[in-house]
Amino acid sequence: MTWLTWRQFRMQLLVALAALSAVTAYLLISGFQLHNAYNSALAGCPNGGCSPVSQLTTQYRFPYYLGTGLVLLVPGLIGAFWGAPLIARELETGTHRLIWNQSITRTRWLAVKLVFIGLAAAVTTGLLSLLVSWFASPLDRINNNRFTPLLFSARGVVPLSYAAFAVALGTCVGLLIRRSVPAMAATLAVFAAVQILVPLAVRPHLESPVRGDVALTSEAMKSASLIGFTNRTPAAPFVADLNVPGAWVLSGAEPVRTSSGQALTMATQPCATVSDAAAHDACLANADLHVTVSYQPADRYWAFQWSETAIFLALTAGLVGFSAWWLRGRLA
């Protein structure tokens, strides 16, 4: 059965390997350049915060986004191109009636196929994820944002569980729809929906977020996504959306408060008279202002990685179980 699975699957596997090798070659080459550039830039900048270091993020933007994008995309593609046709193709061409009449149970047939494809998917995604993580590590260190939703999904161990889930999902959808192409489309759609839904609705609640005060220092202001007033009237609230290094900030724009907790407006902000931008920022940084943010702290990163991996593996197991049950009893 392993032989047959390999024989049926080797074409797809070779295509994937070819694509993966091309990406690998490209990322390896630009990766070595990036690592060298990063090391030499660091050497010339012992105290950090130098522009040659931060310039690397723009310089290597293309391979960075390509790699990250691929890690996000590949599990879905695997689900659609490997998972969905796995059974649908057999049902479509009627070959299930050939293979189920050999001396092998359907459960075993499914198990071998799934283990084989599942392993191939995990290895492919794992290698790609490792490669991209290695490539992007200097930039990730500079940005310090691996907990943000997109990067979280593209680093660490979660991509492997996505791949496993995608294979199981594709298989299951193929089993229900019984035709390859519609099954592929449906798999992509469902997988994309899950990938959007989980960071929005599930991941933030894996652990209750920490609410805490973040001082409006000049560093915090530099990395803030937003800082200013909601409109141009004197009563407009003074708000900021701050980033916490390495953490995942869940709250959006929050009011800026004084040390006594009073929310500021355009009229009451302490540095309204300073017109020069740099002096204005320095004035704010010295005014002992605070913003309350809710966030998932950086040290929860791996706990979150493992929790989400566990969730996806559980979903995978559920889908596999359902497929096996459906295959045994409901289908002919």
Added chain:
Amino acid sequence: MTAIIEARGLGKRYGRRQALSDCTLSVPAGRVVGLVGPNGAGKSTLLQLACGMLTPTSGSIEVLGERPASSTAQMARVGFVAQDTPTYAALSIADHLCLGAKLNPRWDAALAERRIQQLGLDPAQRAGRLSGGQRAQLALTLAVAKRPDLLLLDEPVAALDPLARRGFLQSLMEFVAETEATVVLSSHLVSDLERVCDHLIVLAASRVQAVGEIDDLLATHFRLTTARREADTLPAGMQVVQADHTDRQSTFVVRADTAVDDPSWVMEPLALEDLVLSYMTRARDTGADHRPVLETQR
């Protein structure tokens, strides 16, 4: 006589559609059984129930003394050639044989290779590029090289041209002669079945209409032509399968142990095709009527 297939009150329902109902029959060992009936009569359903592709919704079926597909050992003893004889288009003939060898404990590699050679097929050829007849032969090879005790074939020759059909039946009969396996073959070509089968099951309107040895069926069915009379005026011992009346004449297809000579009628033997057709017509006309199933046994 050991029964290879034993069905009791067997039924299969797809949603609201009853594909097979109340099917009770037993297929004796060592026979070539023809399963004949109109399209949608439940032939495929019955065969798929027998090989375990389907599970019954009512009643029970035992094949070789066990529930179909209940164990791999049981599966190894049942060969099935599905309708349209599916094969893996991308795999070569040699790949198919390799597949069979790896998945079947009783695989007879020599037989498989000899058959492919006899058929003049190139083992390196992809199954997708074979003609319909060649593909059917490949599917048959896969099924017979399993060395099954029971071989089930679902309309294997329906899509084949006459030459390929003859070739297929020749191969099948050679297999039967070699192994003495039991074969159940569905078809709506009665002439083919008459040639290769010795036992017949007539299935129509999702029910078994008649079952028995072909010789017995032929010996006990007659066409009776007479002046117009009602079926119930015929002597006891004659079961009317079909009755046709004009204003003067009545024609009956009857089942009786022997021909009865009577100057008032002509009673002649019936060709198998006519026999089958009369049961099919009866099933169509009576619809869901629960007539007793005729069993001829001697």
Added chain:
Amino acid sequence: MIEFHIEARSGVAPYMQLVHQVRQALRLGLLSEGDRLPKVKDVAAKVAINPNTVLKAYRQLENEGLVSPKPGVGTFVTGTLGDMPRSEHEPLRQELQRWLARARGAGLDEESIEALFLNTFRSSTEEEK
């Protein structure tokens, strides 16, 4: 060795067709004592008929004393169907002619005579079985 064929539309049972063909071959001298009949498997494969049909035909021939099986070797012709001499046909033919004349005299037309003959012939062969 002889070759069999089956005529699907003849209305004669396949096994009887085989029996007829062997008898015919004996009559024509294509088969003679000591010849082997084709193996059941070969006939089944060649003609595409049920091996049981072939077996049944061979058994029938055996009952008629024309062939006998040697286990593991094959089925061999042991009898002859040397037709009786033409001269011995003649009295039978004359008898039949007289009978036909009587039947016509009784008012039977051609078809009734034929039906009567065939029915009687059939039932008498069945009784002999």
